[in-house]
Each structure stands twice: as C-alpha cells, then as structure tokens.
Amino acid sequence: MDVDLAIGDDWSPQARLRAAAEALDAVPVQLFQPDAETMAVALRSWAGEWGHQWVVVDTHPGATPATSGALQVANVVAVPVPLGCTAPS
DSSP states (O other): OOOOOOOTTOOOHHHHHHHHHHHOSSOOGGGSOOOHHHHHHHHHHHHHHHOOSOOOOOOOSSSOHHHHHHHHTOSOOOOOOOSOOOOOO
16 A cells, blocks of 8 residues: 655654554554654554554564554553463473
C-alpha cells in the first residue's frame, strides 16, 4: 500500500510518524524505525488523540529503539512464549 506522506520539507521522524498516523488506521513503523524517545512521545500523544481505550503496539522482533520506546510507555506487555518443548535427549 502506498501512502502519500504529504509533509513538505520536514522529513523528521516525528513528521513522518504523524503523517502515517493521519493517513492510516495503523501506523507502518517498519517504513522508518523511530528512536525510543520519538516512539514514546508519539504513542502517548496518539493514545489521547485516538480516543480508544487500548492502543496495541506490535513491534519488530528484537531490541530496537522503537521497541524500547513502546515499552517505556506501556501499561501491559504481552510476550509470546512457546507452550511446550521437547525433552532433552
């Protein structure tokens, strides 16, 4: 899906995230990984603006700066874990 990020000359991470949030119901952060502070500030701002009870953030696997920013402002963190394993041989 192509999104026209009409942000003029401002290509800062904040401007790109804001443009994506306005264009879509979901923000494709994989297009540009923001730093931790940018992500934390954006999530706090969007949570208030969107008026939803919950904001679900599915971050890229691994310890990226964007993941760190999401964790900074999270009230609940769900982490998938395997429910079984094979016995060592």
